[in-house]
Amino acid sequence: MTRPSLALPALLLALAGPALGQGVPGTNSQGSDQGPPAEAGWLPKRVAQLQALDKVTARITVLDANVNQAVTFGTLSITVRACNARPPDEVPDAAAFIEVRDSTAQPSAPPAFRGWMLANAPAAHMLEHPVYDLRILDCR
Template sequence: MPVALLQGLDKVTARTSTFEAKVGEPVSFGQLTIVVKACQKASPIDPPESAAFLDAQEKRSDGTVVPVFQGWMFASSPALSAMEHPVYDVWVKDCRKSDSKARSSSKQ
């Protein structure tokens, strides 16, 4: 699938954001840059599952870029392979065939 639907949480402000990321194109969430390397969805006859391979890096205030997470995340089991970061949480919600014009939402 060419698009991953991701959700992020800023633990400082307690705001969540849902955003789409095209495979191979970097997206920003706070100080993080996330690149989805692959996004796969189970066939309709299998139990529902979406999984994405993410590469996340943080740009620090001194300009250095630090790797934060690299690996598969599963929509049905976000805790199985979670990104551990003191400020941000990011997890996979779904994989899609196409984006819906960079839809983004926030909750308080």
Template sequence: MRGHLALLVALLAAPLAAAQSPDVPDAIEAVPLDDPSLRPLPPEARDRDIVEVAAGAVLRALDKVSGEVVELYVPSGETKDFGLISISVGECRFPRGNPAGDAYAWVEVRTPARGTTDFQGWMIASSPALNALDHARYDVWVMRCISA
């Protein structure tokens, strides 16, 4: 019982200590889509040898109302429309020497009619739920990178 209590106290104290540390930022700032040099890679990509940058990404999009599913080929820096949303790809990266391998794509999903950005960040092909679009009508996820 004492071991469990000590573990619980340690787990509760760690976030509190981190919050009081001057090295921990108060908030994470959004990174602009148009500045690829500032985009941080997700932690999963930093642990692997991800250095190849592709010409774009293949995305799959689902309209949950109509049931329509499409594959979109979106070159880097371009935007494609699907239903009421616009999907942009900043860049797509994949493991060196393995273009068919796991894709990491910087994606922005907007609803132009409302003037809102519904999603902006890295999507990972092998873990689509890790950083997913949260939209009432649409789902979008990365399939793979487009080779040059």
């Protein structure tokens, strides 16, 4: 029997490392809530382009979400807390720290999603919801 390959987990960690290492906004070494530090090659942006899918109707909607301003999609309230992109001379990527609340949940319930989403690794951290899917496309 062969051992399972560690290549995929290592690749996901390599792709997500700068963004995932920050954990929660406001905790990076500069004390900023803008996510990955500048020396990691990320540039802070003000608008996140999100793709939302309603699994019931198969409707796909592209949303522009300003940082720290909630947008709605169905019963979801989506707030982008930080949005970062790679410089133009590097491989395109975007990382956004997103909080998602569902209006059908109890007010005291935790968010449906709270964490970093990566454009180049959408399955690394994703919203797990029975009706909706959400992913980050770009930060501008």
